[in-house]
Amino acid sequence: MTVNGTLSGIVITLSLLVGVWALVAALRDRAPGRGHLIGLVVVEVALIVLLVAAAFAAAGGDRPASAVTFLGYVVTIVCLPPLGYVLARLEPTRWGSVIVLVVCLTIPVLVLRLHQTWQVVTSG
Amino acid sequence: MAERTAPRTLGTGPGRALIAVYGIFALSASARAAVQIGSKFSEAPLAYLLSAFAAVVYIVATVALAKGGEIWRRVALVSCSIELAGVVAVGLLTLFDAAAFPDDTVWTDFGRGYGYVPLVLPVIGLLWLRYAGRNRVAA
Numbered sequence: 001m002t003v004n005g006t007l008s009g010i011v012i013t014l015s016l017l018v019g020v021w022a023l024v025a026a027l028r029d030r031a032p033g034r035g036h037l038i039g040l041v042v043v044e045v046a047l048i049v050l051l052v053a054a055a056f057a058a059a060g061g062d063r064p065a066s067a068v069t070f071l072g073y074v075v076t077i078v079c080l081p082p083l084g085y086v087l088a089r090l091e092p093t094r095w096g097s098v099i100v101l102v103v104c105l106t107i108p109v110l111v112l113r114l115h116q117t118w119q120v121v122t123s124g
Numbered sequence: 125m126a127e128r129t130a131p132r133t134l135g136t137g138p139g140r141a142l143i144a145v146y147g148i149f150a151l152s153a154s155a156r157a158a159v160q161i162g163s164k165f166s167e168a169p170l171a172y173l174l175s176a177f178a179a180v181v182y183i184v185a186t187v188a189l190a191k192g193g194e195i196w197r198r199v200a201l202v203s204c205s206i207e208l209a210g211v212v213a214v215g216l217l218t219l220f221d222a223a224a225f226p227d228d229t230v231w232t233d234f235g236r237g238y239g240y241v242p243l244v245l246p247v248i249g250l251l252w253l254r255y256a257g258r259n260r261v262a263a
Contacts, residue, residue, distance in 0.1 A: 072159040076152050083147055091140040099144040106148055109239075 007050040008115050012108040015043050019104030026097035032088045036100050040088070043107065044081035050111075051078065054118070064118045073114040080107055133256045134192035134200070142252055145245060146186040149238075153179035153230050160227070168227040174214065175229045181207050185249065201253050208246035211235055215243070 018039035025032060051074055054064075064070040084103030088096040135143060157175040165172055181203050188200035215234035218225050228237055235242030 066159075066163070068159050068163040072155040076155045079151055080148065083151075084144065087140055087144050087147075091136065093137060095137045095141045098138075098141040102141065102144050102148070110152075 005115070007046075007053055008111050011043065011046045011050050011111050014039075014046050015104045015107040015111075018043060019101050022097045022100035022104060026094050026101060029094045030097060031092040031094065032096045032100050036097065037085055037088065040081045040085045040100065040103070043104070044078070047078055047081070047107070047111075066117060070114065070117045073110055073117065077107065077110045077114065080110070134197055134253075135190050139189060139252060139256060142249060143186060143189045145241075146182060146189060146249075149230070149242070149245065150179065150182035150186045153182050156230065168225070171225045171227045171229050171232075174225070174231070178207075178210060178230045181210065189249075197253060197257065200249070204246045204249040204253065207242070208250070211242045211246065 018036065021039065022032060022036055025036065054070075054074075058064070058067075080103050084100055088099045090096075091099060133139070153175065157172065157179045160168075160172040160175055185200055185203040185207065188196040188203060211231045211234060214225070214229065214231035218232045225232060230238060230242050234240060
């Protein structure tokens with residue numbers, strides 16, 4: 001599971017970086033800039049890479065404990081960056097930056113949970 | 125005139141950030157309910173039906189906040205109130221009678237599994253609705 005571990009780490013780090021950046025913007029009373037939106041796109045791409053890698057691992061016989069639970073998290077996670085993107089663009093104030101922050105704090109939590117659904121199998 | 129300004133205040137600024145949080149909860153609560161009901165409904169029907177109910181409440185609250193206007197403001201008020209009542213009631217039930225809910229829901233232990241956000245969120249929602257409503261009257 002090192003591949004997924006590394007990839008999860010990358011996704012979490014990217015997401016937190018964009019989140020901190022959005023926090024700075026919110027504290028400075030700034031709307032989310034182009035960079036924040038690009039950051040969300042980068043996080044989404046990293047997420048998709050992670051999920052594709054997970055799908056390949058599953059195809060190779062390394063399956064999560066509950067495929068349905070895993071799928072539930074997957075569906076939720078991939079929707080988050082687009083949700084943040086759309087809402088942040090609708091809200092060109094500091095609150096748009098807060099939206100980016102909220103989304104970028106939620107993603108690491110969900111990725112950790114997703115990772116846990118997998119580790120149940122690999123550790124036992 | 126008041127009717128026209130209401131949609132602006134309710135779903136913009138902090139309101140839009142609130143929509144984002146409600147949207148995330150609507151999404152994750154729906155996913156959780158779908159997984160629970162789809163894969164193991166017979167294990168804990170009451171808990172899973174409650175999950176589905178919570179998901180619906182979050183969806184309604186999200187839509188109502190996004191739509192704005194007087195009627196939707198009331199819908200949001202009702203759904204936030206149900207949410208607060210739900211998280212407190214289920215929180216107390218799980219505290220005193222854990223057997224009633226053999227599996228977790230969003231509201232179990234006052235939403236502990238979700239960082240207690242389910243407990244705080246309806247309070248913020250109600251405060252925001254009150255604030256936005258006051259703006260509406262002032263306008």
